[in-house]
Amino acid sequence: xxxxxxxxxxxxxxxxxxxxxxxxxxxxxxxxxxxxxxxxxxxxxxxxxxxxxxxxxxxxxxxxxxxxxxxxxxxxxxxxxxxxxxxxxxxxxxxxxxxxxxxxxxxxxxxxxxxxxxxxxxxxxxxxxxxxxxxxxxxxxxxxxxxxxxxxxxxxxxxxxxxxxxxxxxxxxxxxxxxxxxxxxxxxxxxxxxxxxxxxxxxxxxxxxxxxxxxxxxxxxxxxxxxxxxxxxxxxxxxxxxxxxxxxxxxxxxxxxxxxxxxxxxxxxxxxxxxxxxxxxxxxxxxxxxxxxxxxxxxxxxxxxxx
Amino acid sequence: xxxxxxxxxxxxxxxxxxxxxxxxxxxxxxxxxxxxxxxxxxxxxxxxxxxxxxxxxxxxxxxxxxxxxxxxxxxxxxxxxxxxxxxxxxxxxxxxxxxxxxxxxxxxxxxxxxxxxxxxxxxxxxxxxxxxxxxxxxxxxxxxxxxxxxxxxxxxxxxxxxxxxxxxxxxxxxxxxxxxxxxxxxxxxxxxxxxxxxxxxxxxxxxxxxxxxxxxxxxxxxxxxxxxxxxxxxxxxxxxxxxxxxxxxxxxxxxxxxxxxxxxxxxxxxxxxxxxxxxxxxxxxxxxxxxxxxxxxxxxxxxxxxx
Numbered sequence: 001x002x003x004x005x006x007x008x009x010x011x012x013x014x015x016x017x018x019x020x021x022x023x024x025x026x027x028x029x030x031x032x033x034x035x036x037x038x039x040x041x042x043x044x045x046x047x048x049x050x051x052x053x054x055x056x057x058x059x060x061x062x063x064x065x066x067x068x069x070x071x072x073x074x075x076x077x078x079x080x081x082x083x084x085x086x087x088x089x090x091x092x093x094x095x096x097x098x099x100x101x102x103x104x105x106x107x108x109x110x111x112x113x114x115x116x117x118x119x120x121x122x123x124x125x126x127x128x129x130x131x132x133x134x135x136x137x138x139x140x141x142x143x144x145x146x147x148x149x150x151x152x153x154x155x156x157x158x159x160x161x162x163x164x165x166x167x168x169x170x171x172x173x174x175x176x177x178x179x180x181x182x183x184x185x186x187x188x189x190x191x192x193x194x195x196x197x198x199x200x201x202x203x204x205x206x207x208x209x210x211x212x213x214x215x216x217x218x219x220x221x222x223x224x225x226x227x228x229x230x231x232x233x234x235x236x237x238x239x240x241x242x243x244x245x246x247x248x249x250x251x252x253x254x255x256x257x258x259x260x261x262x263x264x265x266x267x268x269x270x271x272x273x274x275x276x277x278x279x280x281x282x283x284x285x286x287x288x289x290x291x292x293x294x295x296x297x298x299x300x301x302x303x304x305x306x307x
Numbered sequence: 308x309x310x311x312x313x314x315x316x317x318x319x320x321x322x323x324x325x326x327x328x329x330x331x332x333x334x335x336x337x338x339x340x341x342x343x344x345x346x347x348x349x350x351x352x353x354x355x356x357x358x359x360x361x362x363x364x365x366x367x368x369x370x371x372x373x374x375x376x377x378x379x380x381x382x383x384x385x386x387x388x389x390x391x392x393x394x395x396x397x398x399x400x401x402x403x404x405x406x407x408x409x410x411x412x413x414x415x416x417x418x419x420x421x422x423x424x425x426x427x428x429x430x431x432x433x434x435x436x437x438x439x440x441x442x443x444x445x446x447x448x449x450x451x452x453x454x455x456x457x458x459x460x461x462x463x464x465x466x467x468x469x470x471x472x473x474x475x476x477x478x479x480x481x482x483x484x485x486x487x488x489x490x491x492x493x494x495x496x497x498x499x500x501x502x503x504x505x506x507x508x509x510x511x512x513x514x515x516x517x518x519x520x521x522x523x524x525x526x527x528x529x530x531x532x533x534x535x536x537x538x539x540x541x542x543x544x545x546x547x548x549x550x551x552x553x554x555x556x557x558x559x560x561x562x563x564x565x566x567x568x569x570x571x572x573x574x575x576x577x578x579x580x581x582x583x584x585x586x587x588x589x590x591x592x593x594x595x596x597x598x599x600x601x602x603x604x605x606x607x608x609x610x611x612x613x614x
Contacts, residue, residue: 016386017352023382041382042349045324067385067415071378075330075348078374079323100414107407108374 004031005155005208005307007231010046012272012299014237014251015068017041021274022301023068024214026233027052028153030135036060037151037212043072044079050302054080059130061137062093062121063214064148065100073101074108081112088115092129092139094147095120123147126225134158140225142216145250150216152226153307154209160201170195210307211266214273217247218256223263231307232266233299235273239283242275254284258291272299311338312462312515312614314538317353319579319606321544321558322375324348328581329608330375331521333540334359335460337442343367344458344519350379351386357609361387366437368444369400369428370521371455372407380408381415388419395422399436399446401454402427430454433532441465447532449523452557457523459533460614461516467508477502515614518573521580524554525563530570538614539568540606543578546590552582561591565598579606 006029013021023040027047034057036043047054057080063069073091080089089112093101098118105116119129121139124147130137134156142148159181167177172186180186186195211226214235226232236254238246243253252260254271261269271288274281281298288296297305313336320328330347334354341364343350354361364387370376380398387396396419400408405425412423426436428446431454437444441463449455466488474484479493487493493502518533521542533539543561545553550560559567561578568576578595581588588605595603604612 016389017355017382019352019356041379042352045326045349048324049326065415067381071382071385071415072348074374075324075378078378082323100411104407104411108372108378 005029005153005210007210007233007270007305007307008050008052009272009299009301009303009305010043010050011038011040011301012274013068014273014275015066016276017068018276020279021276022046023071024063024273025072026212027057028210030153032056033058035130035137035153038063038069038214039072039076040068041071041075044076046301047076054083055085057085057089058087059090059092059137061129061139061151062091062097063142063150063212064144064146065094065097066146066215070097070101074104077105077109077112077116080114081109085114088117090117090119092119092121094123094149121149123149140222142213142222143219143250144215144217148215150211150213150222150225152209152211152229154229155207157207158204160197160204163200163202166200170200172200208307213260215251217250218252218260220263223260226260226264226266228265230267231270231305232261232264232268233270233272234260236271236284236288237273237275239278239287241283242277245275254288255291258288258293258296261288261292261294261296266294268295268297270297270299270305312336312460312517314517314540314577314612314614315357315359316579316606316608316610316612317350317357318345318347318608319581320375321580321582322373323583324375325583327586328583329353330378331370331580332379333519334364335517337460339363340365342437342444342460345370345376345521346379346383347375348378348382351383353608354383361390362392364392364396365394366397366399366444368436368446368458368519369398369404370449370457370519371451371453372401372404373453373522377404377408381411384412384416384419384423387421388416392421395424397424397426399426399428401430401456428456430456447529449520449529450526450557451522451524455522457518457520457529457532459516459518459536461536462514464514465511467504467511470507470509473507477507479507517614520567522558524557525559525567527570530567533567533571533573535572537574538577538612539571539573539575540577540579541567542580543591543595544580544582546585546594548590549582549584561595562598565595565600565603568595568599568601568603573601575602575604577604577606577612 010025011022024038139149209229234257236257237251317332318329331345446456516536541564543564544558
């Protein structure tokens with residue numbers, strides 16, 4: 001079951017693409033539906049490289065309006081228009097993003113075989129942008145040089161598992177099963193006896209959650225917004241050696257990313273948005289581990305992390 | 308001397324980037340000055356890969372407003388703004404291109420350390436866009452589904468080489484040498500005797516020329532516009548197997564590219580803008596050679612061709 005909710009890294013470098021890392025882009029694969037977060041230049045090529053189907057991409061969430069988080073969008077949408085993709089593609093971005101990006105797509109991507117829907121994200125707010133029977137996606141404020149939002153992917157509580165033998169033993173009709181899955185007790189129609197739900201079901205699988213935080217300074221408010229998620233992606237642009245650069249540029253160090261992860265009691269931390277100066281992520285990883293104390297993963301193009 | 312005028316291939320695929328080819332982009336390196344033609348997605352990364360310096364790029368010529376020829380522009384300009392590049396960057400494109408691209412760069416690339424100059428190319432016309440003491444760049448019409456221009460890079464006639472021994476023999480003063488280089492005869496001040504230029508100089512190096520034709524159907528008008536160039540880049544989107552697709556899509560076959568090259572009596576032909584269906588350029592090359600009869604080069608990312 002765990003492979004039904006995973007994160008693909010398509011780009012985890014900072015502003016300038018290098019030979020080692022592309023600019024920011026991730027894809028959350030939730031039960032085969034692809035949800036993209038940020039869309040740096042080259043996103044379409046990286047999707048193709050990783051065998052991710054354009055036809056399955058339905059939503060794109062843009063964190064903020066710096067070029068390294070959006071310049072892949074026109075190329076991606078143009079290429080999708082040449083492929084089998086139908087239905088709709090919803091692009092979630094600030095009002096300003098709609099103002100600047102919509103004319104561009106209107107011009108270069110006329111006659112797409114799918115509908116492009118623009119969904120306005122309000123900076124500085126927590127908003128539910130997607131609400132399906134099994135998953136919600138919420139935006140929450142990050143704290144960067146310009147308005148910026150993080151995104152929280154959270155599975156809804158799942159159904160309890162029916163105990164087939166007990167269902168059979170009590171001869172419970174199908175019409176009552178949904179209530180059992182939701183946790184209700186069951187009353188025998190013949191005797192009026194109440195059978196506790198725990199006798200008829202086993203616990204639901206845990207609901208998992210993933211939070212994306214890039215770009216941001218370290219903030220208690222962010223730690224609260226991502227409290228207890230199973231997997232946290234937090235930017236770690238700098239190591240200790242360039243810590244002084246982080247704050248004026250609206251970024252975090254790896255050490256600070258680890259602190260936020262610890263304060264938020266997350267399951268695992270993934271770091272990324274590396275400054276181009278680093279030829280290896282070893283120091284960043286080590287420093288994030290020191291403060292977090294738990295498992296830290298270094299994002300890398302092609303990496304797939306199960307949530 | 309020949310290495311002072313060369314063409315770098317940064318992308319030679321058609322609309323959809325693949326693992327084999329990037330979308331259209333070339334750089335003409337003329338005596339260390341870099342002039343870009345088209346700017347498909349990933350141009351900045353390919354410049355970096357090929358060791359081409361952002362600081363030396365001064366002009367970008369856009370052939371037409373399809374995404375695969377322009378989507379690399381905002382990322383390239385953003386990255387250049389983070390580098391040492393100063394002076395100015397001139398972007399040559401149609402009025403419509405200025406209308407759609409300028410707001411984008413104004414938004415995402417504020418405060419560039421260099422000036423961005425927009426130069427309007429008129430579709431359907433021959434225009435001189437750059438005129439230096441040694442090189443001119445002209446636009447000329449191509450014939451695609453939407454307005455499209457080719458670009459012709461032509462060296463100006465060069466100075467004849469002075470014959471040092473003869474200059475010394477006649478004791479010709481320095482002030483007269485420029486006229487000799489330009490081809491003038493020389494009159495002895497003492498005797499009035501006219502010394503023929505051919506005795507005092509040897510012929511100038513040939514002036515070389517390069518023409519870029521993508522995207523276009525094959526056209527006599529194009530053949531005339533590029534008459535006699537040393538190197539012609541002509542699109543060859545399809546081989547014979549898909550020849551029927553070429554005309555409705557505003558493209559040429561490799562065979563047709565060869566015909567245009569032959570009719571224009573060019574020195575060498577370089578083909579490119581390959582449809583993504585081709586896993587090898589062998590058939591395209593062979594068919595272009597059949598009709599051209601001369602040397603045909605298959606463009607490829609990283610290839611450097613001396614003009």
